[in-house]
Amino acid sequence: MNNTIKFLLDDNVVEIDFRKEKNLRPTTTVLNYLRSLSSHKGVKEGCAEGDCGACTIVLGEKKADRKIKYTAVDSCLVFLPMIHGKQLITVENLSQKKDGKVILHPVQEAMVNSFGSQCGYCTPGFIMSLFALYKNHNNPTREVIEDSLSGNLCRCTGYQSILESAMKACTKNGGDHFTERESLTSKILKEINKEKTTIHIVSGDQTYFHPFTLDDALMLRKHYRNAIVVNGATDVALRQTKRNEKLTEIIDLSGVDELKIYDEEENGFYFGAGMSIEKMKNLCEKPFPALYNILKVFGSLQIRNFATIGGNVGSASPIGDTLPVLFAKNAKVILQNSKNKREVDIEDFIKGYRKTDLKDDELITSIFLPKPKKNEIIKSYKVSKRKDLDISTVSLSCRLVLNKGEVKEMILAYGGMAETTRRAKKTEEYLEGREWNRANIEEAMKIVKEEFAPITDARASAEFRKIAAGNLLMKLFIDRS
C-alpha cells in the first residue's frame, strides 16, 4: 500500500507518509498544512470556502516539454494528495537572498512601488495571483489582469494600485529565478510522476485513494461504492471546511489524465470529465461563444483552475452554470463502469435536486457537446449579485431556430428557477410556430413567469426570479433583433 505523497517545496522533495503523521490527514487542506509549518505562514485563511483568495498558492506542473505550467489555486479547498507530483509555490518562495540582500520578485517590487498593500492580510494572496499572471502573460490587457485578480478580495487598499502593479510588473516574458531552474524542476517532477501505482492512504477512520489510470479508478469505484468521488473538490471540500463533515472514504480523480482529454469530431466536442473549467473556457472561445461567455464568469480564476466539468455536472446543482447550455444543446453524459460505457441525454441524467442517474459503480468520463449549427442561435445569460466570483441567481440558455421570421425550434433552459435546471416547456410551446416579434415575446414573458415556482432565498425573492426569467427572454429578443 502506497501511503506516501511527494511534492516539491522550497526546491526540496517533500514526502508525507500519512502512517507516520499524527497531525496530517489525507483531507488536510494545503492551507492548513502550510500554516502548520513555521516557514510558510504567509498564506492566510479568510473564508475557507474559495471566496477571498487570501489562501492563494501557485502550483507548478510539468508539461510535455521541459516547461512548467503555473496555476493559481485556493489552497483552502485543495486536499494534500491533490498536489502529489507538483511544485508547491508560496509567497515565501518569491524573493531571493543574494550576498546577504533580499531581492524581491518583480511582482513584489511592483506592489511595493504602487502602494498596493495596507493591513497586508490579503497581500500574499494577491502576490501569488500576480505571480501566476506574471508567468503566463506578457503585457496583459486590463481585462486579463482583472480576471486574474477576480478571486482576491481586499478591504483596505482599493484595487487601482494593485492593478497598476500588475501592469508594471508583467513585462518580462515571465523571466525570473523559477525560469532559471525550470529544466531542473521539470526533471524532478518527472521523476516523482514516474510511479503510477494508486496512492492508497489509510489514516485513522479515513481511506483516501488517488489513482492515476481510469481502469484503476473504475476498479476502486466498483469495490468502494459508498466512497465520495472528487475531482477538483471545489464543491465537496466545503462539506468539510464549512459543515465539518467527516469524509471517510474518498476516490480522488484529479490524478487521472485520461479524464482530461479533449476531442473534436465532425458533430461535436468531447470534454473529459476531469477537464478544468478554465481549460474548457479557453477551448470554447471560438467554437462555442455561448458557453465561453458563461465560463468567463464562472467563479474566479483560482476556482476555474481546479473545478471540473465532470464535477459541475455531477453536482447537479440547480444553479450549476454549465447545465443550461448543456440542456440547450442536448449534450450527452458519457458514463462508464469497469465493464460498460453508456451515454445519457443531459436532461435524463439530472434527476432532481442534486440527484443524478449515476450508478454507484460508475464514473462520468466525458461530456459530448454537439457543435452549434449555422442556422441556430445559442445564447446564454447569467444574473448574479455581482459579475465576478458569484453563483447564479437565475440563468438562461437558449437554442433558437428561426424560419422566415417564425420560431421553428426553441429550447429555453433555466437555472435557479426550480430544484434542477429546467426547460420552460410551456413557453417554448407557445413560441414555436409564432412570429419572432415583441408582442409574442411579451406574452411569452407572462407564461414563463407562471410556469415556475422558484424559491425565495438569500440571493433573491421568488418574485425577483420570475421577473428576471421573463426579462432574460426580452434580452434574448433584443439581442436577436
Ligand SMILES: Cc1cc2nc3c(=O)[nH]c(=O)nc-3n(C[C@H](O)[C@H](O)[C@H](O)COP(=O)(O)OP(=O)(O)OC[C@H]3O[C@@H](n4cnc5c(N)ncnc54)[C@H](O)[C@@H]3O)c2cc1C
Ligand atoms: C468560491 C466558489 C465559486 C463557485 N462558483 C461557481 C460558479 O460560478 N458556477 C458554478 O456552476 N459553480 C460554481 N462553484 C461550484 C463548483 O466550483 C462547481 O460545481 C465545479 O464545477 C465542481 O467541480 P469539481 O471538480 O470541483 O467537483 P467536486 O467537488 O470534485 O465534485 C462535485 C460533485 O461531482 C461528483 N463528481 C465529480 N467528478 C465526477 C466524476 N468524474 N464522475 C462522477 N461524479 C463526479 C462528486 O462526487 C460530487 O458529487 C463555485 C464553488 C466555489 C467554492
Ligand code: FES
Ligand atoms: S481562505 Fe478564502 S479563498 Fe481560501
Ligand code: FES
Ligand atoms: S491590504 Fe488589508 S485587506 Fe487588503
